[in-house]
Amino acid sequence: MKNLFCIVIGLLLVTGLACSRENEEDIIPTPTPDKCADNTATLSGEVSTIIQNNCAVSGCHVAGTGRVNFTIKQNIIDNATQIRTYTQSGFMPPSDSGRSLTTSQKDDIFCWVSAGAQDN
Template structure:
């Protein structure tokens, strides 16, 4: 009888402890998106280096317009190609559109005159 009673208690405890629901937003919060004081030396260089200036893409000696420094990127901002390809047409990078935060950062940076530093 004691075994039956103990087994019943274990089953009840196991049942109630398994009814736990995680809230996904609390476990995996959205990373914050900095939209303040954007500059090439701050957020944009990292974005360009990870999405554009990669091996076989917009680096030296690839036959494509290089995007390895501020002057090269600023030239693409000034002639409108960066906004057209990355934000309006969203066909760059070729792997797919930039994430929403990065696209917003790039758009705001271009709209602010593409400052090099804060």
């Protein structure tokens, strides 16, 4: 009976920890609304350039890697929220890639996605 009690308590603790994980809004640093108010980043302009120079590079998000191919515009649009999440958190580009994004580049991606990730 004591073992059953310990198992139940353990499961409750694990469940509680899993449910207390931060949600996307808590882990993504949000640029101030002013940055997006003045930010006119577009897919065909800033965002595409950022992705082509930092993500759609050999060994990363290109054909034949098993990852989403970001040389295809629709794949960028379809994965815009995940791109925003990963770039804002610093998860992408990975530190061992030798690539990094500036705050301005992260803001461009954030604001483009926040504005609806349009094909513009």
